[in-house]
Amino acid sequence: MNTQKSSHKILETQLKGFSSKEFISLWTAAQAILLHRNFKVSARIIFDEACKMTGATSGYVALLSETGEENEVLFLESGGKPCKVDHNLPMPIRGLRAESYFSGKAVYENDFMNSQWLEFMPEGHVALKNVMFSPLNIEGKTVGIMGLANKSHDFTENDATIATAFGEIAAIALQNSRMMDQLNDTINKLEEFNETLVSREMRIIEMKKEVNALCQELDKTAPYPEIWEEE
Numbered sequence: 001m002n003t004q005k006s007s008h009k010i011l012e013t014q015l016k017g018f019s020s021k022e023f024i025s026l027w028t029a030a031q032a033i034l035l036h037r038n039f040k041v042s043a044r045i046i047f048d049e050a051c052k053m054t055g056a057t058s059g060y061v062a063l064l065s066e067t068g069e070e071n072e073v074l075f076l077e078s079g080g081k082p083c084k085v086d087h088n089l090p091m092p093i094r095g096l097r098a099e100s101y102f103s104g105k106a107v108y109e110n111d112f113m114n115s116q117w118l119e120f121m122p123e124g125h126v127a128l129k130n131v132m133f134s135p136l137n138i139e140g141k142t143v144g145i146m147g148l149a150n151k152s153h154d155f156t157e158n159d160a161t162i163a164t165a166f167g168e169i170a171a172i173a174l175q176n177s178r179m180m181d182q183l184n185d186t187i188n189k190l191e192e193f194n195e196t197l198v199s200r201e202m203r204i205i206e207m208k209k210e211v212n213a214l215c216q217e218l219d220k221t222a223p224y225p226e227i228w229e230e231e
Contacts, residue, residue: 025052026165029170039173050166053159054132054148054163060077061073062074063143064101070092071092096117096133100134108133113129132149132151133145134160146170211223
């Protein structure tokens with residue numbers, strides 16, 4: 001409950017100070033948290049809204065691997081441009097996205113193909129005019145990243161502010177999804193435990209019946225009451 005209240009406060013903070021158009025887009029993204037428990041689904045909605053508001057036409061959402069050394073791409077949008085890179089392969093945390101990971105803030109480059117970051121781009125990657133990264137931060141730690149690219153004009157500080165808000169919403173969606181997964185896992189374990197207890201109890205009842213039946217054959221008093229008497 002406290003976590004939910006905290007998430008609501010974060011959303012309220014993120015939705016302040018934006019234009020009506022931006023507010024509606026951010027609210028649509030926020031609603032995805034409530035409508036979809038699957039993070040991949042909600043993340044796609046949030047990403048699409050982020051592209052709509054910043055003007056980006058391509059990008060991706062990726063999560064930090066368990067080792068903390070690589071990105072695991074959740075989905076990739078090439079914007080209709082050819083991309084020969086296998087997005088199922090782990091993505092090292094380096095280059096401009098590493099700057100976002102380490103700072104926990106949105107960063108961008110408007111002349112990417114002539115920047116120092118080009119050397120980190122793998123062969124066959126979709127051409128990038130400009131790039132922006134917005135981190136997914138949970139409790140002060142960056143656990144994922146949203147990449148936005150190929151806006152027709154330059155990214156601006158306002159775009160960075162908007163992308164940061166969408167990144168915060170995506171982080172809440174991820175946290176919510178993980179909590180639901182943990183809750184479902186706990187429920188499943190409790191159900192399995194309950195089934196085990198019921199099964200054992202039924203076996204004990206069957207054993208009592210067998211002992212009673214054996215005593216009757218030997219003309220002895222049954223030591224256990226009938227099942228309906230126990231109930």
